[in-house]
Amino acid sequence: MDTRDSNVLLPRESAKLIANNSKDVKIHPEGVKKIANHMYECAKKNTYNLQSWRTEHELNPQSQDESALDWVFVADTLNFSFWSDDESQKYRIKFNGKEYTGYWSWCAALNRALKNDVNITDANFYANITEKKLAEILKSDSDTPIPLLEERVAVLREAGKVLLEKYEGKFLNCVKACNKSAQSLLQLVVRDFPSYRDEADYQGKRVSFYKRAQILVADIWACFEGKSYGEFHDIDTITMFADYRIPQALYHFGALSYSEELMKYLNAEKMMQTGDRYEIEIRGCSIWATEMVAEKTRELIEKDASLKDVVMNSILIDHYLWDFRRDHAEEMRDNIPFHRIRCIYY
Numbered sequence: 001m002d003t004r005d006s007n008v009l010l011p012r013e014s015a016k017l018i019a020n021n022s023k024d025v026k027i028h029p030e031g032v033k034k035i036a037n038h039m040y041e042c043a044k045k046n047t048y049n050l051q052s053w054r055t056e057h058e059l060n061p062q063s064q065d066e067s068a069l070d071w072v073f074v075a076d077t078l079n080f081s082f083w084s085d086d087e088s089q090k091y092r093i094k095f096n097g098k099e100y101t102g103y104w105s106w107c108a109a110l111n112r113a114l115k116n117d118v119n120i121t122d123a124n125f126y127a128n129i130t131e132k133k134l135a136e137i138l139k140s141d142s143d144t145p146i147p148l149l150e151e152r153v154a155v156l157r158e159a160g161k162v163l164l165e166k167y168e169g170k171f172l173n174c175v176k177a178c179n180k181s182a183q184s185l186l187q188l189v190v191r192d193f194p195s196y197r198d199e200a201d202y203q204g205k206r207v208s209f210y211k212r213a214q215i216l217v218a219d220i221w222a223c224f225e226g227k228s229y230g231e232f233h234d235i236d237t238i239t240m241f242a243d244y245r246i247p248q249a250l251y252h253f254g255a256l257s258y259s260e261e262l263m264k265y266l267n268a269e270k271m272m273q274t275g276d277r278y279e280i281e282i283r284g285c286s287i288w289a290t291e292m293v294a295e296k297t298r299e300l301i302e303k304d305a306s307l308k309d310v311v312m313n314s315i316l317i318d319h320y321l322w323d324f325r326r327d328h329a330e331e332m333r334d335n336i337p338f339h340r341i342r343c344i345y346y
């Protein structure tokens with residue numbers, strides 16, 4: 001099923017174009033190699049793999065049924081913009097005796113709602129959700145509310161209405177329509193769910209990052225461990241998800257560097273607008289650097305006969321880097337700024 005708008009470059013081609021033309025963001029092969037060595041070690045010790053998505057994260061669904069699929073779809077529909085203007089004033093959610101911030105706070109709020117018998121993963125419920133109801137579901141356990149509440153209501157309602165109108169209210173019908181192709185599911189999602197259409201204009205071309213659409217496919221693959229609803233024959237064509245955290249990890253390992261002007265801009269904590277050249281270069285170079293890491297890691301694995309069945313792709317590298325950044329947030333925060341943008345795409 002080729003449903004894609006042919007004049008939009010796919011994320012991998014977009015990233016290559018941006019990396020080849022970038023002025024303020026540079027990719028460094030030695031940093032790429034450093035991460036590839038890390039991933040090779042993980043492959044040898046089997047410390048980071050397809051099962052990690054479930055085993056390492058208590059908030060992710062532990063079942064592998066349609067309810068898990070519905071959870072992933074809602075989670076990734078609102079999986080954007082969790083950073084706080086002021087690091088000391090974070091949106092926080094307490095759940096099952098633990099406190100969560102950032103992306104995990106959204107997952108905690110989602111699970112808290114389900115525990116309170118709120119049908120937040122049912123399209124019949126969220127297609128008509130009110131701002132008041134979503135505010136209740138996302139109610140912060142700190143003085144800081146979740147950013148972009150109004151946008152979250154609009155995005156959730158849109159997703160619910162499309163599911164009801166086109167897919168009998170079941171995201172499973174979207175998965176079934178794609179004949180186990182990650183690219184087909186990606187294209188269906190960006191075609192039918194406008195809030196996932198994460199694109200930009202760059203040097204006269206229409207480029208795409210599709211961060212939430214790609215992480216949606218990847219989360220389904222990981223949740224079902226590549227089987228059942230998560231079986232995709234072309235999963236390795238999914239790129240890293242261009243958010244505002246992976247660039248920090250890539251920078252930490254020396255795979256990315258910023259010009260003096262860009263560093264000054266980031267350290268001044270200035271806001272960016274969707275489509276700014278700085279934003280496009282950070283996101284595009286991050287994707288391309290991760291593709292280079294995936295290629296290097298595969299080369300290392302291919303030379304090692306004992307690792308012939310190991311699964312390794314940009315998704316697992318992304319997850320490793322994202323978890324690494326989260327686990328080293330304090331250390332990174334002081335010297336590796338992230339780009340500040342308020343949008344519904346990441």
Ligand SMILES: Nc1nc2c(c(CN[C@H]3C=C[C@H](O)[C@@H]3O)cn2[C@@H]2O[C@H](COP(=O)(O)O)[C@@H](O)[C@H]2O)c(=O)[nH]1
Nearest residue numbers: 053079080082083102103241243244245246319322346
């Ligand atoms: N590239 C990439 N971006 C990711 C994720 C995830 C969640 N994935 C977890 C689930 C299973 C995996 O194993 C991961 O542990 C969230 N995000 C993005 O990060 C930002 C939030 O950051 P902070 O404010 O620090 O919480 C925001 O843009 C959000 O969209 C990822 O995996 N990759």
